[in-house]
Amino acid sequence: MICARCGRETEKFYENLCLSCYVDRLKLEKIRIKNCKICGRKFFFNKFYNSNDKVIEFYIKKFLSKKFPSEVVHVLKEKMEFEEEEFLCKRCKESFSNRVVAILQLRGEKRILNELVEGLALNTKEVEGGYDIHFSSKSLMRDFVMKIKKRYVVEEKFSRKLVGLKDGKRKYKDTVLIKIYDKKIRAY
Secondary structure (H helix, E strand, O other): OEOOOOOOEOOOOEOOEOHHHHHHHOOOOOEEEEEEOOOOOEEEOOEEEOOHHHHHHHHHHHHHHHHOOHHHHHHHHHHOOEEEEEEOOHHHHHHHOOOOOEEEEEEEOHHHHHHHHOOOOOEEEEEOOEEEEEEOOHHHHHHHHHHHHHHEEEEEEEEEEEEEEEOOEEEEEEEEEEEEEEEEOOOO
């Protein structure tokens, strides 16, 4: 069988065209990806991704695989174009603001605390017995606490202070005290 556009012989047709003519005829829109300036995460279709490859996988799965056969999708994957736009994600905005929503009080042996606090780009204050770390996001603090709990044996105390109302909802400042013991759970 012969392609109606280019005259090549092929075994499989896509709307009376060979694979290359069919793909050439398709007009793909540029994939618009928002790229965070600070953390580098990609934002596409209301989700965050760590790389362009993950965005491509999502795009193919969500849009292309439903419309086209797998051979066409494979060729289209190579022809995709990206348009990247820089912006500041919510998480990074919060981390660079001076607003304090949560405080983590680290206490324990100085050597372990210095190892944990070293390299943190957060508002860290050295106090008697350890460090106070000010977070602008409760989720960032929870993530950091979970990392500590996975590595060390800890004692945790949690307190909450009412700081005001916003849109009729109570707003709290959380304070977490973590006492780190010298015993490691896992070595990293």
